[in-house]
Amino acid sequence: MNILLWHVHGSWTTAFVQGPHRYLVPVLPDRGPDGLGRARTFDWPPSVVELSPDELRGADIDLVVLQRPHEQDLAERWLGRRPGRDVPAVYLEHNSPHGGIPDTRHPMADQDRVPIVHVTHFNRLFWDNGRAPATVVEHGVVDPGHLYTxxxxxxxxVVNEPVRRGRTVGCDLLPALSAAAPLDVFGMRTEGLADHLGLAGERCRTFELPQARLHAELARRRVYLHPVRWTSLGLSLLEAMHLGMPVVALATTEVVRAVPPGAGVLSNRPEALAEAARRYLHDPAAAETDGRQARRAALERYGLKRFLDDWQHLIEEVAR
Incomplete structure (x- = not known):
């Protein structure tokens, strides 16, 4: 099949394009948000093909994967076909709702031709999906290997734009947590974080690394800390578990399903998270043992094969 999707979420798309199809990715001369084309920092197979809007007009397309509300209009303009009417489509929702929770209405809630596909059961529950068919295909991760040292x-x-996103990603919790375990924060636009938090020296370092180096560098750290209050289940958390890292995380959103007992410590008490991080720093044997359990759990629940199989079943159902 030929599947059209925009390059919106690099990590998720990297797993999705490992499937057996041909993936058509729009590209624009400026490579802006609506035309990023192929990834520059992720390893995508040759089956991912860049097409301009003019090339898309005559392309044979079996399914459109929408990920942002305005992509419906983009697809209609560029294809000359309306998703859900003239060509099969699904709407992939990456995010947890924001706003008047739990009453936030999904932008696709007032139609029933395009199914909404959520990436977690938590997200499906908390969005008001209206009369749109709603289902869940849980995340899958390309296994980076057991790299933990x-x-x-x-x-x-790991968090992108921590200063801007603030309390949502637990930025305000980092000063107290850094007193228990010095922090290395990886992600886009992390510069200025230490000054913003009033942390000096070794208590908080920031790194913006290419994807090819990120996993190996994460795996050198003793523990993975996930202080996020409210967001969809982060792929970086699942990747850390695949690496064999023990997890210390807030027990919010889908994390309580993703991290089983023995794979780390979950709590909504920041003091408990600080104590757990401190314990792992001082007990490398416990960190390695729990990290192995985290990897086993991640491979079982968020393995690539299960993810691709689930998507294949859905694609066949929608595109037939």
């Missing part, structure tokens, strides 16, 4: 007595945090 834990040689650095530091906690790894």
């Amino acid at each position: 834990g040689e650095l007595e530091r906690a790894a945090v």
Whole structure:
């Protein structure tokens, strides 16, 4: 099949395009948000093909995967076909709702031709999906391998734009947590975080690394810290578990399903998270043992094969 999707979420798309189809990705001269084309920092197979809007007009397309509300209009303009009417389509919702929770209405809630596909059961429950068919295909991750060494007595945090996103991603919790375990924060636009939090020296370092180096660097840290209050289940958390890292995380959103007992410590008490991070720093054997359990759980629940199989079943159902 030929599947049209925009390059919106690099990590998720990297797993999705490992399937057996041909993936058509719009590209624009400026490679802006509506035409990023192929990824520059992720490893995508040759089956991912860039097409301009003019090339899309005559393309044979079996399914459109929408991910943002305005993509319906983009698809209609560029294809000359309306998703859900002239060509099969699904709407992939990456995010948890924001706003008047739990009454936030999904932008696709007032139609029934395009199913909404959520990435977690939590998200499906908390969005008001209206009369739209709603289902869940849980995340899958390309296995980076068991790379964990834990040689650095530091906690790894992965979050993009922590200063802007603030309390949503637990930015305000980092000063107290850094007193228990010095932090290495990885992600886009993390510069200025330490000054913003009033943290000096080794208590909080920031890194913006290419994807090819990120996993190996994460795996050198003793523990993975996930202080996020409210967001969809982060793929970085699942990747850390695949790496064999023990997890210390807030017990919010879908995390309580993703991280089983023995794979780390979950709590909504920041003091408990600080104590757990401190314990892992001082007990590398416990960190390695729990990290192995985290990897086993991630492979079982968020493995690539299950993810692709689930998507294949859905694609066949929608596109027939």
